[in-house]
Amino acid sequence: GQQLNQSPQSMFIQEGEDVSMNCTSSSIFNTWLWYKQDPGEGPVLLIALYKAGELTSNGRLTAQFGITRKDSFLNISASIPSDVGIYFCAGHPPNTGNQFYFGTGTSLTVIP
């Protein structure tokens, strides 16, 4: 099955810094989703994107659906310790029924 290329694989940042991560695919997607997973828990949906070029915010989080429909970006501003976790992107290609494809995750560590 298709896997999305997510980068960076891990990040270590100081509290208060901004964070950027991205996800790319070799084929176009109709939907991009961003999730956060805490250790030992299921992923929680942060932001959903449905149109090319769409820019959506959720508090300090902002995500964009790339114009080419083959990528998406997630930015976190003014990071805080509770932002620690693994962030996954997920995509929904056209004509694949209800299947979702997931990135390999970005592990974020925030140093107080």
Add this chain to the structure above:
Amino acid sequence: DGGITQSPKYLFRKEGQNVTLSCEQNLNHDAMYWYRQDPGQGLRLIYYSQIVNDFQKGDIAEGYSVSREKKESFPLTVTSAQKNPTAFYLCASSIDRHTPLQAAEAFFGQGTRLTVV
């Protein structure tokens, strides 16, 4: 509250045993999914179901079986044929994407950690 419930949270299995992981949702979602997550890895699809009494194999279905007798329930059985079953298992559900203009968002349960002893 609406959501997805997985049980148990932790499960221990002896070599050669079958075990069944439970997944129940009260979101009225048609589609349900099972994923496997290994340390430092992404999510790999085991099985998914788009409607009651129907399911399809994902990328790593060997050694697993599922049933979908009710819309709310999608149990996963890890059989003795699965050679490396120790992992974190995640169940998810979503609205049937074929419904026009409906959001395609997957919602996850809290996961079951399976360990072979």
